[in-house]
Amino acid sequence: MNRQQLIKQIFDKKSFLCVGLDPDIKKIPPHLLHEEDPIFAFNKAIIDATAPYCVAYKPNLAFYECRGVEGLTSFEKTVSYLKAHYPNHFIIADAKRGDIGNTSAMYAKTFFEEYDVDALTVAPYMGEDSVTPFLEYEDKWVVVLALTSNKGSHDFQLTEDKNGEKLFEKVIKTSQSWGTDQNMMYVVGATQGNMFEAIRKVAPHHFLLVPGVGAQGGSLQDVCQYGMTKDCGLLVNSSRGIIYASQGEDFADAAAKSAMNLQQEMEKELERLSSRK
Numbered sequence: 001m002n003r004q005q006l007i008k009q010i011f012d013k014k015s016f017l018c019v020g021l022d023p024d025i026k027k028i029p030p031h032l033l034h035e036e037d038p039i040f041a042f043n044k045a046i047i048d049a050t051a052p053y054c055v056a057y058k059p060n061l062a063f064y065e066c067r068g069v070e071g072l073t074s075f076e077k078t079v080s081y082l083k084a085h086y087p088n089h090f091i092i093a094d095a096k097r098g099d100i101g102n103t104s105a106m107y108a109k110t111f112f113e114e115y116d117v118d119a120l121t122v123a124p125y126m127g128e129d130s131v132t133p134f135l136e137y138e139d140k141w142v143v144v145l146a147l148t149s150n151k152g153s154h155d156f157q158l159t160e161d162k163n164g165e166k167l168f169e170k171v172i173k174t175s176q177s178w179g180t181d182q183n184m185m186y187v188v189g190a191t192q193g194n195m196f197e198a199i200r201k202v203a204p205h206h207f208l209l210v211p212g213v214g215a216q217g218g219s220l221q222d223v224c225q226y227g228m229t230k231d232c233g234l235l236v237n238s239s240r241g242i243i244y245a246s247q248g249e250d251f252a253d254a255a256a257k258s259a260m261n262l263q264q265e266m267e268k269e270l271e272r273l274s275s276r277k
């Protein structure tokens, strides 16, 4: 999916919600454990319930890889189900890959050819040649980790050089010579509310993938106030806050409600944006 198509989805659906598909076998409703593939059965029900309210899904590979081949099969079935039934939803594989060039090229082949998802999260620590192999695919996106939502973001990302430039700012500035706002986004945690202004100074047009609302306590209002652009420029992810809204037999309905609540807040933010235009 290209940038124009993504923007159209956002404004048509009045939503920039990304639902995180992070299924944990210990947390999914017990009645699903009798299914042949409980993880896929869970994802399918969550997808069918939340699709009207979101524009993207983000399966995090950790929740599949931890189950070996079986888990990878659940991941593959989830991606195939999305592509067959919800082809207008953007799919982000959250795998945080990145390695020397020829290894990154294999990761790129895995996610952009084998699984054929729209986007992949990539760790920039190894530099240009670890990221550029992912940028060689038309209409595919690299989502570069910039300023993450966790406490450890202070350890490296928020440290400053002698000119006062923070490491995450350097990552954003430098990586802009590798890709464009048509094939690169940045991960910025919703918990970093007050930093969105600084981020928009260095990346005024790029889409930001924003995890951390819901379970991690980030504020959607702050993210929108400081991070929204005229094209919206945001995909806001919630995983546990939606998929475990209930762990009973009503889990899909509860997930739909939780997704709808976020979508309604997003609709208001998009209305505010149009009134500013």
Ligand SMILES: O=C(O)c1cc(=O)[nH]c(=O)n1[C@@H]1O[C@H](COP(=O)(O)O)[C@@H](O)[C@H]1O
Residues within 6 Å of the ligand: 020, 022, 060, 094, 121, 147, 148, 149, 150, 187, 188, 189, 211, 212, 213, 214, 215, 216, 237, 238, 239, 240, 241
């Ligand atoms: O790359 C990510 O998506 C990511 C980056 C980040 O800074 N923080 C973060 O929470 N994530 C992911 O976003 C999801 C957040 O999940 P919840 O906290 O359950 O909404 C998980 O899949 C995390 O691995």
